[in-house]
Amino acid sequence: MRFPPFVRSPYAGFLLFSGMLAVLPLLLTNDYYLNVLIFIGIHAIIAIGLDLLLGYTGQISLGHAAFFGLGAYITGVLSAKASWPPIAGLVVALVGVGILAYVIGIPTLKLHGHYLAMATLGFGIIVQIFFKELDFLTGGPSGLVGIEDMVIFGYEFDSDLKYYYLVCVSLALTLLLSINVVQSRVGRALRAIHGSEVASSVLGVNVSRYKVGIFVLSAVYAAFAGWLYSHYMTFVSPSSFDFMFSIKLVTMVVIGSLGSIWGAIFGAALLTSLPEFLYVFExxxxxxxxxxxxxxxxxxxxxxxxxxxxxxxxxxxxxxxxxxxx
Amino acid sequence: MTLSQQILQYLITGVTVGTIYALIGMGFNIIYNSTEIINFAQGEFVMLGGLLTVSSMRILHLPLPFAALVAVIGVALIGTLLNVAAIRPVKDPNPITLIIITIGASIFIRGVASLIWGKDPYPIPAFSGEDPIQFFGAVIQPQSLWVMGVALSIVLGFRQFFGKTITGKAMIASAFQPRAARLVGIDTRFMVLISFALSGLVGAVAGIVIAPMSMTQYDIGVMIGLKGFCAAIIGGLGHFWGVVIGGITLGILESLGAGLISSGYKDAIAFGILLLMLFFRPQGILGKTKGDRV
Amino acid sequence: MNSPLLMNTRNLSRDFGGVRALRDLDLDVRQGLIQAVIGPNGAGKTTLFNVISGVIVPTGGSVFFRGEEITGLPTHKIAQKGLTRTFQNLQLFADMTVLENVMVGMHCMSKGGFFASAFKAPWVIAEERRVRDESMEWLRFVGMEDHSATVAGSLPFGSQRILEMARGLASNPELLMLDEPAAGLNSRETGDLARLIIRIKESGVSVLLVEHDMELVMSISDHVTVIDQGHKIAEGDPETVRSDEKVLKAYLGEE
Known part of the structure; x- marks a missing residue:
């Protein structure tokens, strides 16, 4: 940890970062940038979760786009087909994805290295195929339309600026919880598992429970981001949650730096904004x-x-x- | 067509596609056996094999067999380049790092291919006409026979290579006992290089023989490469005959599933089988259980 | 030799393919002692440790800890019962600091889970402080308190060995199993190690040790068991074992 002193305490860094998020819109000259920032925030939430899994615990997932997509589709379908309010969609998405990740995680996280990579990848592809094929629910390959705008307890997030602050609060919350986890006994156990599974277990760490636990947590983060995405776009389609997007998420974490929450945010910001700002880049x-x-x-x-x-x-x-x- | 004829047709398709999966899986195995790396760019070798053949025919005006030869050599060279440029410089070769690097390489190669060849599909003419052969009420494309014949020759060729030649034996030795292999004077780095070349070669061959049936395009490598990896896992990663069994099993199940259940779920069936294998028998059909150790 | 039985194995066997690494081994470990298991290379000592600590499952026989059967239990359950170990090929958490390594050792001595940690329940904060303080105590016990903030992977080799012991001690074991603790140490470090092991015994933790360094074994052990080819060939106090003919034969490789 050789960061400048003011970010050495993660909580000081957190306050500074939150303050920065709050004033950022004042510096923007163009509403389009707000839109990019919203996407950065949504991606950062997923990247933080993936970093807890990949960077801290050393377990790769090449299928995280699936959890993001499930979050987006669950709330999207409930909203478009059954007119459920977003808050209800959020609860169902988080609980549903959490349970699914738990069930999938138990056999999956027994695997190591390439086998783990391949299993998560296979899971991601299967989920995406269901998005495409269950067209009576999902609208098929062309996507799901008619998702309601974000309304929380009667308050409507009807401008990009309002949505930006919703994403900021969500990101800050995710960040704070993650810093807490990382700084705790749980975070130590996760890093210990990364260092040596066998040494962790002879010290009494239930390795598989922690691996599954962090897998579930990171899947829930992704579903949360999916919820924000779904009600912002009011439209979702399978191609947003494909294998390439899973790879893009891994890239964010890797570029930022494995095992640093700030790095994950940095990676999300870099990879989300680069293609947006450099048109020639496309x-x-x-x-x-x-x-x-x-x-x-x-x-x-x-x-x-x-x-x-x-x-x-x-x-x-x-x-x-x-x-x-x- | 009666149902049994239909099923026969699905079986024929399944075996043909399965043979391709087996070839690609064999490419995975060759590199895995010499380095314990899973080369996620394997599918790109397949794509490059097809597209380089197309270009050799169009630009160099070579007849198909020579164009194919140029492509195979070209892809083998690209394989060695991948090894030298992206794998060798890695200081801490842990699995996650290598997975990410080979995925990066795969994306990079695909990106370059899309810049060179664009995003349109290209045809390659069938090797010996397109008059289907009647077979108990089902039809066999002549190209199917080419696919199976070429695959069989490759399998037998590799069998000879690894079983009989000094280089082949040295490759196996450096995979299982790298330190001992170095001590007896085997250049293990060179063996790894060869394995990337061979892997490129077999991938390119798969890409060329399948192209007349399915066209070839900059992005075909992703799915077909992953299927090849499924074949390798199902058969038992690194197992010589396992991948043949795994590939054909996968091809048949996928083809039956697509025909009898729904073609939209074809890939889901393949990856569903993969997950079941990984969860219940990760060592594959032919693999042995590894002794559990520290 | 009349202290109560702490851990014992009965007919413990383990095959690897056709190779029998352990054959019907009976080992009694008593409370409050330093006991050593010695034997020539390939005698099955490391396999014995792996089987007892649950890292690998035995192919036959049983392991008892305080009279309770623990054969085949998951490693972390065995650890929670009060049995931990170190590794011959060090298994430190290399990217974590010295203090954090020891704090992981206190995993079983604390219980903050995902939920309580994420929301920073007040009791978690208190627990964290306690874990930190007690871990510092353990570092003081082994004389590494000045290096608490050092990244473990950058420590000199000898210190890494000591740190692994401190980490094991922090899990508050009744039996600490040391897998070749003196391997790779120079003679001064070995001397320090011997004194440390004796202090560990005096603090009430029983020690089971696998070691090649005969001088160390003979100078600190209360009881020595000799195994060869997975089988027990002799046991007793160091003097008895030293003069045992079978032991000499095993070490000199005579038939």
Missing amino acids: KYETTVFGLILITVMIFMPKGLLRGVEDAVLAGVRVVRGKGDDK
């Missing part, structure tokens, strides 16, 4: 993604944030002429 988007993944993993396996930090510190050391300390 054609090369996947190519550049691939290149980023490879280079970051080879040269900065700890992520861009820490990689740059290390490089700067190394530079400073060289300049000061004491490159030999360490």
